[in-house]
Amino acid sequence: MNAGTHHQLTFATLDRQKGIPDLPPVTGEEYPLPAWYRAVRETPLEELGVEDICKACRQQIHLEHVVPLTLRLLQSEPLAGEMYDGELLASLKSVPSDYWPTHVAEAAMLKSVCEEVRKNDTIPDEVRQDVVELLTRTTLPRSA
Numbered sequence: 001m002n003a004g005t006h007h008q009l010t011f012a013t014l015d016r017q018k019g020i021p022d023l024p025p026v027t028g029e030e031y032p033l034p035a036w037y038r039a040v041r042e043t044p045l046e047e048l049g050v051e052d053i054c055k056a057c058r059q060q061i062h063l064e065h066v067v068p069l070t071l072r073l074l075q076s077e078p079l080a081g082e083m084y085d086g087e088l089l090a091s092l093k094s095v096p097s098d099y100w101p102t103h104v105a106e107a108a109m110l111k112s113v114c115e116e117v118r119k120n121d122t123i124p125d126e127v128r129q130d131v132v133e134l135l136t137r138t139t140l141p142r143s144a
Contacts, residue, residue, distance in 0.1 A: 010042050011045075050080050053066060054081070057088075057092055068106060078116055078120075086127035093130060
């Protein structure tokens with residue numbers, strides 16, 4: 001996927017490509033998560049905020065597009081987060097473990113980000129624990 005195409009992608013476009021029907025009209029009060037998704041569906045992925053990307057990771061929404069975006073953000077700001085430092089990195093713990101072996105380049109990028117964060121002596125213990133867990137989840141078997 002090239003950056004020009006990626007810039008135009010929205011969750012709504014990706015939903016349609018996967019045959020997921022459009023959301024029905026709201027007929028009353030809506031729970032917060034569906035209301036959030038409805039609000040960001042037409043937003044280009046590149047314009048989503050850190051909190052939106054965190055939610056998408058935690059909810060496992062279109063990971064094949066959201067994870068690379070997350071990793072690019074983490075490369076420039078490893079401790080990015082809205083609610084707390086390291087929130088974006090922690091959100092990747094919600095990505096299923098079986099994602100990483102089929103996305104080797106992304107696993108390598110995540111490992112690189114985690115190794116960089118580990119060098120920081122001032123990171124909170126919670127972030128350090130997240131890094132250890134992510135490194136464990138993304139460790140790929142060595143090829144012979």
